[in-house]
Structures are given as C-alpha cells and as structure tokens.
Amino acid sequence: MDILIFAETNDKGYFKKDALEIASYAYEISSQNGGKVKAICFNSTNPEKLSEYGVKKIVNSKNEELKNFDSGIYSDYISNVFKDEKCNVLILSSSSNSKYIGGILSVKIDAGYVTNVISKPVLGNNLVVVRNTFTNKAFETVEINKNNTILAISKNSFGLKENPVEAEVLEINFDITEARNKVSSVEKTSNKVTIADADIVVSGGRGLKGPENWHLIENLADVLGGATACSKPVSDLGWRPHSEHVGQTGKPVSSNLYIAIGISGAIQHLAGVNSSKVKVVINNDPDAPFFKAADYGIVGDAFEVVPKLIDKLKEFKSAND
Amino acid sequence: MKILVCISHVPDTTSKINFSENNSVFDKTGVQFVINPNDEFGLTRAMWLKEKNNAIVHVINVGLHETESTLRKALAIGADKAIRINQDPKDGYSVAKHISNYIMNNTYDLIVAGRESIDYNGGMVPGMISAFTDINFIDKCIELNISGDSVNASREIEGGKENISTKLPLIIGGQKGLVEESDLRIPNMRGIMMARKKELEVVEVNEDYQATISKSFEKPNPKSEVTLVSADEIEKLIDLLHNEAKAI
Numbered sequence: 316m317d318i319l320i321f322a323e324t325n326d327k328g329y330f331k332k333d334a335l336e337i338a339s340y341a342y343e344i345s346s347q348n349g350g351k352v353k354a355i356c357f358n359s360t361n362p363e364k365l366s367e368y369g370v371k372k373i374v375n376s377k378n379e380e381l382k383n384f385d386s387g388i389y390s391d392y393i394s395n396v397f398k399d400e401k402c403n404v405l406i407l408s409s410s411s412n413s414k415y416i417g418g419i420l421s422v423k424i425d426a427g428y429v430t431n432v433i434s435k436p437v438l439g440n441n442l443v444v445v446r447n448t449f450t451n452k453a454f455e456t457v458e459i460n461k462n463n464t465i466l467a468i469s470k471n472s473f474g475l476k477e478n479p480v481e482a483e484v485l486e487i488n489f490d491i492t493e494a495r496n497k498v499s500s501v502e503k504t505s506n507k508v509t510i511a512d513a514d515i516v517v518s519g520g521r522g523l524k525g526p527e528n529w530h531l532i533e534n535l536a537d538v539l540g541g542a543t544a545c546s547k548p549v550s551d552l553g554w555r556p557h558s559e560h561v562g563q564t565g566k567p568v569s570s571n572l573y574i575a576i577g578i579s580g581a582i583q584h585l586a587g588v589n590s591s592k593v594k595v596v597i598n599n600d601p602d603a604p605f606f607k608a609a610d611y612g613i614v615g616d617a618f619e620v621v622p623k624l625i626d627k628l629k630e631f632k633s634a635n636d
Numbered sequence: 637m638k639i640l641v642c643i644s645h646v647p648d649t650t651s652k653i654n655f656s657e658n659n660s661v662f663d664k665t666g667v668q669f670v671i672n673p674n675d676e677f678g679l680t681r682a683m684w685l686k687e688k689n690n691a692i693v694h695v696i697n698v699g700l701h702e703t704e705s706t707l708r709k710a711l712a713i714g715a716d717k718a719i720r721i722n723q724d725p726k727d728g729y730s731v732a733k734h735i736s737n738y739i740m741n742n743t744y745d746l747i748v749a750g751r752e753s754i755d756y757n758g759g760m761v762p763g764m765i766s767a768f769t770d771i772n773f774i775d776k777c778i779e780l781n782i783s784g785d786s787v788n789a790s791r792e793i794e795g796g797k798e799n800i801s802t803k804l805p806l807i808i809g810g811q812k813g814l815v816e817e818s819d820l821r822i823p824n825m826r827g828i829m830m831a832r833k834k835e836l837e838v839v840e841v842n843e844d845y846q847a848t849i850s851k852s853f854e855k856p857n858p859k860s861e862v863t864l865v866s867a868d869e870i871e872k873l874i875d876l877l878h879n880e881a882k883a884i
Contacts, residue, residue, distance in 0.1 A: 386763075386773060411794055415775040418763025421729065427847040428729065430759055443851070448756050449662075452653040455756075456851040495772045496802040499788075503796035511794040515884070539884065547817075557813060558796065563649060563754060564673055564812045566792075572883035583649055586754070593883040595873070596862070606862050611876060615867030627870045631878070 316350040319402040320370070321393055323410060328360030331512065332475070333408035335368050337468050339476040340435070341406050342369025346478075348438055355396045357381045357389070366482030368475070372400070373484045378491065383501075385494040390416040392489060394423040404442070407467040409569075410511060417467050426463035433472040436464075450563065451589040470569045471514075471592060508542040510561065515541030515572045516591070518561060519549060522577020522598060522617055526554035531621045532576065538628045544568065546578045562587035577617050580605025597621065637691040637782070637804075639682045640742075642735060642749040642761065643710055644672035645703040649754065655853040662755070662853070664702075671706055674750025678810035680819055681780060682748055683714045689782070691746075692716050696738060698731045700724050704836065711831035712823030718836045728756075729847035732764030738839065739769050745785075747807040751776050762809040771805045778813025 318341045322334035334356070341352040346369075353372040354365050362375040374396050381388065393416070397405055405420065407413040414430065421428035427442075433454070434445035441458050447469055448455040510516055517536040519529065529543075536543045543559060550560035561568045563583040573591035577598060578584060585608050588594070596609040599616050606612050613620055647653070648668040656663040671679065685691040695710040697703050698721040707718040721734045739747065752759035766773030778797060779790035785804040790797045792813065808814075823831070865873045877884045 386775070390767075411776060411792070414759050415763065418728070418732070418760035419767040419773070421760065421847070422732075422764050422767035428760055429848055431757055448853070449653045450754055450757060452855070453655070454854045454856065456854075458849040458851055459847070460849050461847050496774060496800045498798055499801050500799045501793070501796065502799070503793075507795065509795035551817065558792070560812075564677075564817070572877070572881075586649060593877070593881040595877070606864075608859065609862045610881065611873060612862045612864050613867050613870075613873065614864065620867050620870070623870045624873070627874055628884075631874050631884075635878075 316348055316404060317400060317402040318345055318350060318352050318404045318406060319393075319397050319400060320352065320354045320406045321408075321413060322354045322356040322359070322365055323408060323412065324356060324359050328358050330356070330359065330361075330364055331408070331410070333410055333470060334365070335475050336470070336473055337406045337408050338365050338368035338370050339478070340468055340473045342478045343435055343476070344404070345369070353400050353402060355393055357392075362484045363482060367477050367479050369478035369480055371480055371482050373482055374400070374487055375484060376487055376489075378488055380491050383498045384412050385496065386415050386419060387495050388491055390419040390423060391492065394420055395489060396487075397424055403463050405463070405465045407465065409467050409470050413467060417465060421465050424463050424465075425461060426465045427459035427461040428465040428467075429457050429459070430467040431469045432466045433469050436466070447590060450586040469590065471571060504558075508540065510542045510544055510559070510566050510568060513542035513570055515539045515574070516544050516561070516568050516570045517541050517574045517576070518544035518546065518578060518588075519555075519576050520546040520578030521548050528618070529555065531617065534625050535574070535621055535628075538625055538632065539572075541570075541572070546584055575605055575609070576621060578605060579603045580608055637685065637689055637745045638743065639685060639691050639693045639746045639748060640739065640744040641675065641679045641682050641693060641695045641710070641715065642747070643675050643679070643695045643697045643706060644750065644753040644755070645669050645697060645699055645706040646672045646753050646755040653855070655855075659852050659854065660850075669703075669706055671709060672750050672753045674752060674754070674811050676820055677812050677814045678748035678750060678808070679710055679713060679715070680821060681810065681814040683821065684815070685746075685782065686714065694719060694744075696721070696735055698723055698725045698734050707836060708831050709823060711834045711836070712827040713821050714827065715834075717834060719839060720836065721839045721841055723841055723844065726844050726846040727848045727850070728758040728760040729764060730845040732761045733768060733845040734841060735761070736765050736768035739765070745804045746782070747771070747805070748810050749807065751809040751811045762807055766807045769807075771807055772802050773807050773809075774800060774802065775809040777808035777810050780808065780814060
C-alpha cells in the first residue's frame with residue numbers, strides 16, 4: 316500500500332510545517348503496514364528534506380507557471396502522480412489549498428475522502444479513522460467505502476517525527492492546461508505570521524476598549540512569534556480587519572497556544588478556537604464563559620496584566636535563548 | 637441568470653450535541669435546526685443578484701421530510717423554488733453526487749454552497765460538485781461580482797486574499813465576506829405567506845453513492861478545571877506554559 320503526500324511549500328519553496336507533519340503521519344502508517352511513502356511537491360527548493368521524515372520518493376515539479384496555486388492544475392498533477400505511482404492512500408494537510416482540492420481529487424481518483432482526521436487509520440478490510448466533528452464537540456469513527464482513500468490531517472494532531480531514509484528525487488513536468496480561474500492580484504499583509512501557520516495566536520476582544528490599544532496584542536504576539544487575531548465584535552466594529560476574525564464564521568484556529576485577551580468566549584467564538592491545544596484567557600470578569608473552556612486563566616485587567624506579561628516573557632526568552 | 641443555492645439543514649450553534657442508538661447517530665431530540673451559516677451568507681448574496689440582475693434563485697437540499705422547514709425558510713427569505721432530494725444524507729460524496737445529478741439535468745449559471753457545514757464540518761461538497769459537473773470553482777469566496785458571464789471574485793488565502801477573474805458557469809464555496817452578518821435577512825410575514833405557495837420539488841432517488849460510512853461518535857472527556865493564576869504572579873503562568881503545557 317503506497318502512500319502519496321501533497322507536501323506544500325511556502326513562497327520561498329521551503330516545506331511548511333504541515334508538510335513535515337503529514338510526512339511523519341504517512342511514515343507511521345507505512346512502518347506498520349508496509350509500502351512506501353511518496354510525495355508530490357511544486358517548486359520545492361530542497362525536496363530531499365522530506366527524506367528526513369520517512370519519504371522515499373519525492374516528485375518535484377519545477378515550473379514558473381505553477382507558482383500560483385490553481386485548483387484545477389494542481390489536482391490534475393496530483394491525481395496523475397497518484398495513478399502513475401500506484402498509490403492508494405493520499406494524505407493532505409488541512410491548509411486552505413489542500414482543502415480546496417480535496418473534494419476535487421476525491422472525484423478524480425474515486426476515493427473516500429475524510430477531513431479533520433486526528434488518528435492513525437486502523438487497517439482491516441476497509442480503512443477506519445477518527446475525525447473531529449460538530450466543531451470539535453465530538454469525535455466520529457469513519458470507515459472508507461472505496462479502494463482509494465484521501466485523508467486530510469488536522470493540524471497539530473500528530474506532530475513531527477524524524478525518520479531519516481534514503482530517498483529518490485524525481486523532477487517531472489506535465490503539459491499544463493490553461494488555468495480556468497486567472498489570478499489578477501494577491502493582497503497579503505507582508506511579513507506577518509498568518510493565523511493558519513502560527514503555532515501561537517494572540518487574540519483580542521472588546522475588553523481592549525478600542526483599536527488604539529492593539530499594540531498590547533501585537534507586542535505580545537511579537538514576543539511569542541505568534542499571529543494576531545480578534546473576536547467577531549471587534550471585526551464588526553471595524554477595529555481590526557475581517558481577516559483577523561476567528562470563530563465559527565471567521566477563521567478556524569488550531570494552534571498550539573491560543574491566548575484570549577478581553578474575549579468573553581461566546582459559543583460561536585469557542586467553536587472556532589476549540590481545537591487549539593492550550594488555551595489561556597485573560598479577562599477581568601471571572602464569570603466570562605471562556606474560563607470554562609480555557610486551560611489557564613488570569614482574572615485581571617488586561618491593561619495591567621498584558622504589559623507585565625510582555626516584560627516577563629522578554630526576560631524568559633532572553634534567559635532561555 | 638439562474639442560481640442554485642445548496643442549503644444544509646444543521647443544528648443551531650447553541651445546540652447540545654448528543655448521540656443515540658448506541659452512539660451511532662446524532663440525537664435530534666429538542667434540537668433547533670437552521671440554515672447552515674456559511675450557506676446563509678451565500679443565499680443572501682444570491683438575493684442581491686435576484687434584486688439587481690433579475691436572477692432566478694433555487695435552493696436545494698439532500699434530506700428527509702424534516703428538512704423542509706429549513707427550505708421553507710429559504711423560500712421565505714426570497715428564493716423562488718426549493719428542491720429536496722429525498723434521502724437521508726449519507727456523506728459529503730453522496731450529497732455532492734445527488735446535487736450534481738440534478739445540476740446536469742437542470743442548467744444553472746451559478747451554484748452557491750457554503751465552505752463547510754457547521755455540523756459534520758466536511759468542507760468537501762462544493763469541490764466535489766465542481767469535479768462531477770466540470771465547472772469552474774472558487775473556494776472560500778469572499779467577494780463576487782458578475783457582469784454578463786464574466787466574474788470578478790476574491791478568495792481568502794492564508795494571510796490575505798487572492799483576486800480572481802473567471803467565467804460562468806461557476807460554483808463557489810461561500811462564507812462571511814460575500815455579505816456581512818448585518819446583511820442577513822429574517823423572513824417577514826409576507827415572505828412566510830408567499831413561501832407556502834412556492835414550489836417545493838421532491839426528487840426520488842435510488843442510489844446512495846456512499847464513499848465513507850459513519851460508524852460511531854464519541855464525546856471528548858469533560859475538560860478539567862481551568863488553572864487560575866493570580867495577576868501578581870505572571871511568572872507562574874510563564875512557568876506553567878513552559879514546563880507543564882510545553883507551549884512556549
């Protein structure tokens with residue numbers, strides 16, 4: 316049973332952490348059940364890096380025209396490699412782009428597709444996995460009813476495990492069909508850690524009283540190397556851009572550490588951030604619902620607590636670096 | 637222009653999540669069902685196209701009779717016709733295949749689905765429909781402008797947005813941004829009265845096209861109590877995050 320992973324790279328061609336995590340996950344399956352782990356990547360700068368995580372064959376496609384992600388072209392490429400390499404399991408991350416093509420790929424390779432996967436598959440006649448469902452309020456055990464399988468692994472659910480192997484790196488190029496959707500421009504906040512990629516997310520709510528106080532959130536995020544986010548009321552009030560809104564109708568967060576400052580913890584907010592591993596709440600209202608969902612909490616005034624926390628973290632960082 | 641909006645019938649966000657029949661099915665007892673929030677943003681955007689461009693808006697759902705209340709709500713908001721594929725939904729693949737079969741027999745210019753449903757969180761139906769029907773697809777669509785058969789749209793990407801030009805026919809995975817929360821519509825009495833007279837087509841099907849089988853559900857262990865740290869002992873929080881939680 317050979318497994319193919321779609322290993323995503325960043326703008327500079329280096330693998331994202333998610334790519335190394337799904338490689339680790341795939342290796343774990345292959346080490347128990349035989350078969351090779353193979354990878355497909357686009358414009359990777361250092362494809363051989365994947366061999367440190369157990370990938371034995373790396374198919375890298377170098378082509379300027381593939382610089383911009385296109386769901387049609389990428390899914391054509393991936394399904395071709397999946398078939399050529401005679402794989403029957405495809406592993407994706409839970410990134411926006413992977414989820415964009417997951418459904419398309421499941422039709423192209425006629426596969427049972429499961430998202431938000433948090434466990435290794437149990438192999439019997441059919442593959443069985445556990446996934447998050449009902450916005451992290453339940454786990455669901457799902458059995459695949461097809462010969463081929465696609466699993467999208469929930470971020471941070473497995474972690475990185477190094478398993479160095481000898482790897483073959485192959486460069487390929489298919490004829491590229493014309494993109495059906497043309498990207499006219501990309502607007503990105505420059506040099507900021509994105510909420511999707513961040514291990515640590517610092518989020519502010521109405522308790523911060525106004526956009527002029529956001530330096531508290533930004534400074535704390537800077538010290539921790541994290542991303543900034545906000546609650547729905549804050550983006551609705553226009554204090555922060557919509558792109559920072561996390562929660563059920565905003566962006567989902569599954570970081571290692573989520574720090575909520577001045578956020579009461581409405582059920583819609585918690586639904587979007589619940590899959591973060593460790594949650595810290597700082598709020599002056601001891602009855603704020605977030606205290607029931609958090610792992611650690613400080614009851615206190617954000618304007619006093621956060622500057623102290625930033626100072627102490629700087630001391631901690633300089634002592635531990 | 638003809639628009640099809642895919643409507644998922646989901647438990648309201650505040651619902652208690654429980655399972656019955658030996659933890660094999662979601663327990664609907666006492667649960668209030670609503671239009672999936674991501675679908676509602678798309679439905680509202682479709683209403684704007686109806687008002688500005690005279691578009692005809694249909695809504696579709698795969699479900700048993702119980703989902704008709706949700707379809708009637710969409711009609712009361714202003715959709716012209718509802719279609720219910722009469723089957724208990726099996727999985728995302730099955731739902732996408734049924735809706736695609738309907739689309740193949742009834743031409744639409746624009747198909748609007750939500751980026752994911754808030755119950756099973758599959759997030760796969762719009763992509764699958766695009767592949768089954770071979771039409772253009774934009775996921776996580778946050779802006780949509782249509783003129784003739786030309787489309788200018790934006791999709792949310794990590795750290796920003798991507799502006800895209802494409803052509804109809806098109807399917808989008810919609811979300812907040814298409815319209816804002818304050819734009820969502822509550823059906824008024826006139827809309828509710830009119831909805832009773834609008835067509836609700838029930839389509840009978842035999843196949844189930846199931847690609848994955850849901851075996852059982854389990855609820856997470858109750859969360860342990862929060863560890864409170866005094867505001868005067870910030871070092872203690874840093875110590876806990878470093879040594880106990882290993883998060884920094």
